[in-house]
Amino acid sequence: VEVAPTESRRARRRREREAARESGVWYPRAFWPSFTWPALVWITIFFVFPFYLIFGIAFGTFDFLDQPIPVYQPWYWDLTEFKTTLGRICCGADAFYTPVYVRTFTYVALASAVCLVLGYAVAYFVARYGGRRRVLLLILLVMPFWISYLMRMYSWQSMLQEDGVVNGILRFVHLINTPINWVGGKPITVVLGLVYGYIPYMILPLYGALDRINQSLLEAGRDLGASPARTFFRVTLPLSRQAILAGIVIVTLPMFGDYYTNTMLSNSPVTNMIGNLVDVAKSQRRGDAKAASVVITLLVIVLVPMFYYLRSTRKATEHA
């Protein structure tokens, strides 16, 4: 039925309702919303409220035992603790958090860049040349999802010990003579650990996008005289742009909140990230407010990629 765009939303709804009632397909007004109520109650109590509580504690006060008292009214919020945290992050005599924040950004940037390049190559191969082995390859690619993250890190931690497999191989091929202590605060170990931990999350969306690309587009590019490299940069890469951005967001969000990868693979303050500040602060005096303040800065950092991701997924479902 052609509908004039000037028809008001209410009129259209009424017309649709009439049509539905006539065909026998009619739902009570609260029918579909009522399905969402149990989960919505849950999310409100255990996600939305605690989320607000972070601010209530960070900007709250303390009782005489240094226990935090959450303050829920924004007009009573006390910014002292939060300003102290900000002073530690930037520009001041006690800006001792600065290296932690710079380090977190560096590690996340390096690790997600490696994830992207390596992940793209793997996803591209499986999507285009997987052939008969595609199912096997896909199972191997999702395998890490079914293995505990901590077990995967523990495996590397064992292999990187001074008497471990990695030093054994390097000594066998005579690249080194004395074993290297890989797990004693080496940034490269932590960055590679982050890559190892999160790259599966990069590969799957890339695979999905590359698999959807119509092969005849690539053949057309080649038929028209483009080299393989040119076809890749002019056809394949632009068509997978959305997936690249989504993949980067998916791996960076958890990396920003990571504190266990570096603890497992280095356990040294020289590789501490923002997550460690949060984890450590909780056990300190007036630590809850400190932890909450650092969490707020973390939230500010991840807000942009998070909203980008939410917007792009909403677009994707609208187009589907």
Place this chain on the structure above:
Amino acid sequence: MSSVPARRSRFPVVGWWRDPWRKPRILEGITWLYIVWTIVPVVIAILFSFNAGRSRSSWQGFSLQWWVPPNPGDSEALLSRPDLTDALVHGALLAVLTALISVPLGVLFAIGIDRWRGRGSGTANFAMLFSFVIPELIIGVSLYLLFSRVLRSIVSLGSGAQLIGLITFQISYPVIIVRARLLSIGKEYEEAAMDLGATPAASVRRVLLPLLYPAIFASFAIVFADSIDDFVTVSQLSGDASTTTLSMAIYNLSRASPTPAVNAAATVQLVGTLVIVAIGLLLYRGFSRGQSGGDVGSFAQL
């Protein structure tokens, strides 16, 4: 720039490199190296649970001593380490309960939000997706504050808090999986049922729900596997030592001097998770027979 065969060169490698129709050997090599890189460390960790020595990093021969105690009274093998076995049981229990509660909540939410087009649906959908993308540490800390400062007298840190935290973090997985399925099902089947006289509730229960079984079983498997491996939420919300899961035990013990018994415990959990996922995959295939997208590939995509 041209698709004519490459010029001949004195070096065969150059000709091979310039050939636009050559097989993608380099990409293939990278892919297999990547797979070896992801899988082999874990396989080595499993092998080391059979090490004859105390080390988890240097091989000293085969033995079962870290699995079953060689002589009674020996308390170092997995079977005589209550800290590890309790952690395995606690984690499995949390994961089962999480799946049993979060999947029904998520499935109902997905059905409702997919069909509800009124005021408020946007906000509800946003809140759900927000809980999906937010770093787990932020959810963990916010619930830690809730249970340690506000609800202390009702639910304090410990198993209850861990369960609630896991459900909150996992609830969005079934929502996403079921919504993807709903997109491919469409509304025709229910509308046909209602046309034939079914009530709205009956059309959902007798028509829509059976069509969603593959997605629901996949959700159970994924939520279980993800919860049993969870670290951040369960460790932020843990109470005393009895609420340790295996991930937490690995984290704590790995910084002391872990013995291969830890490898053995991790192996048990890995095998258990893979069995559950395999069952989920079989049910997924069984129930999606005759529907589109019932193969391993689409399960892997979930």
